[in-house]
Amino acid sequence: MAYKVLFVEDDPSIRLVISAALENEGYSVHQFSNGESAVAAVSELEPDVAIIDMRLPGMNGLEVVRTIRPLTSAPLVILTAFGDSHDVVAALEVGADDFLNKPIANKELAARVRAILRRNRAPVSESDDLAQFRYESLVLYPQRRESTIDGEQLELTNTEFLVLLELVRISPNVATRQDLLEKVWGYDYLGDSRLIDMQIYRLRGKLAQYGLKDHLVTVRGHGFKLAK
Numbered sequence: 001m002a003y004k005v006l007f008v009e010d011d012p013s014i015r016l017v018i019s020a021a022l023e024n025e026g027y028s029v030h031q032f033s034n035g036e037s038a039v040a041a042v043s044e045l046e047p048d049v050a051i052i053d054m055r056l057p058g059m060n061g062l063e064v065v066r067t068i069r070p071l072t073s074a075p076l077v078i079l080t081a082f083g084d085s086h087d088v089v090a091a092l093e094v095g096a097d098d099f100l101n102k103p104i105a106n107k108e109l110a111a112r113v114r115a116i117l118r119r120n121r122a123p124v125s126e127s128d129d130l131a132q133f134r135y136e137s138l139v140l141y142p143q144r145r146e147s148t149i150d151g152e153q154l155e156l157t158n159t160e161f162l163v164l165l166e167l168v169r170i171s172p173n174v175a176t177r178q179d180l181l182e183k184v185w186g187y188d189y190l191g192d193s194r195l196i197d198m199q200i201y202r203l204r205g206k207l208a209q210y211g212l213k214d215h216l217v218t219v220r221g222h223g224f225k226l227a228k
Contacts, residue, residue, distance in 0.1 A: 002026055002027055002028040003026075003027050003028065003048040003049065003117055004027075004028045004030060004045060004046070004047045004048050004049075005022055005027045005028065005029045005030065005047060005048065005049055005050070005051060005113070006030050006032070006038060006041070006042060006045060006047035006049070006050040006051070006052075006074075007019060007022070007029050007030065007031050007032065007050075007051045008032045008033075008034070008035060008038045008050070008051070008052045008053055008056065008061070008064060009031075009032075009033070009051075009053045009056075009079065010033050010034060010053065010055075010056050010057055011053075012033070014053075014102070015031055015033070017106075018051075018109065019031055021106040021109055021110060022109070022110070022113065024106075024110075025110045025113070025114075027113070030045055030047070034056060034057060034058055034059065035052075035056050035058060035059030035060065035061070035063060035064040035067075036058060036059050038050075038052070038064060038068070039059070039064060039067050039068055042068045042071050042072055043071050043072075046072070046074075047072065047074050048074055048117060049074055049075045049077060049113060049116055049117055050068065050072070050074055050075070050076050050077065051077045051079055051100070051113075052064050052065060052076065052077065052078055052079065052096075053078075053079045053080075054078055054079065054080040054081075054087045054091065055080075055081070061078055061079075061080075061087075061091065062087075062090055062091055062094060065078065065091055065094050065095050065096050066094040066095060069094065069095030069157070073157055073158050074158075075097040075098060075116050075117075075119075075158065075159065076095060076096045076097055076098075077096065077097065077098045077099060077100055077113075077116065078091040078092075078096045078098070078099040078100070079099075079100050079102060079104075080099060080100070080101060080102065081101070081102055088194060089194060089198070092194060092195065092198035092199075093198055093201065093202075095157070095202075097116075097157065097158075097159040097195075098112075098116055098185075098195065099195075100112060115185070115186050118186065119158075119159075119162070119184065119185060119186055133165060133168045133169060134168070135168045135171055135215075135226055136212070136215070136228070137149050137150045137210070137212075138154070138164075138168070138207075138210075138212065140161070140164065140165050140168055142165060145158060145161055147161060147164070149207075149210045149212070150210070152210075154206065154210075155206070156203075156206065159184065159199060160199055160202060160203055160206070162183075162184045163180060163184055163196070163199045163200070163203065164203055166179075166180060166183045166184060167216070167224060167225065167226050168226060170225075171225065171226040171227075172225055172226065172227055172228070173225060174219050174222045174223045174224065174225045175223050175224055175225065176222060176223035177193045177196045177197075177223055179223065180196050180199075180223070180224075181195070181196065196224075200216065200218075200224055203216060204216050215227060215228065
């Protein structure tokens with residue numbers, strides 16, 4: 001069964017080109033010209049990945065990400081003009097998992113989407129099949145992609161879960177930003193650490209509700225670790 005891509009882009013020519021490139025790779029692309037229609041469709045569609053243009057009429061890309069983040073665990077990818085650093089940071093902060101710069105070559109687009117889906121759908125290793133990874137009151141279940149704190153469900157996006165799982169796996173050792181990019185994203189971002197920094201920021205916010213915020217430590221010049 002083909003992976004479903006929710007694609008929101010108001011420019012018809014860009015929408016046509018990108019949709020055609022993804023369909024040629026075997027994806028089922030569901031196109032939307034505005035954020036309102038995409039938001040209305042996301043729950044029923046249950047996409048495997050969503051690609052959302054930042055500059056949309058009416059409800060902009062930032063609002064779309066903020067609105068649909070609670071509705072789906074699928075990776076949310078922002079499509080933005082090259083160099084719009086503020087847009088990228090703002091989108092990552094409200095729940096985006098990744099970003100693509102326009103213009104983007106078809107081959108690069110296909111490769112990035114494959115990597116995103118591979119990360120989100122990758123099976124756990126045999127040794128992790130029934131494993132539980134623990135850190136104090138936090139328990140992670142890789143097979144189910146679920147996490148609990150004191151037995152209460154901790155709601156994480158798939159990307160947040162994978163970042164936290166890697167930190168728990170190697171605790172109390174330090175994970176560098178490059179380590180996390182390779183383990184979680186699986187490909188090189190040419191030194192762009194914003195993806196990691198925003199995931200850590202969001203994780204701290206969620207762990208803070210359970211008194212664990214200060215346990216996710218930044219080690220200056222190195223990376224991050226979970227410390228008792």
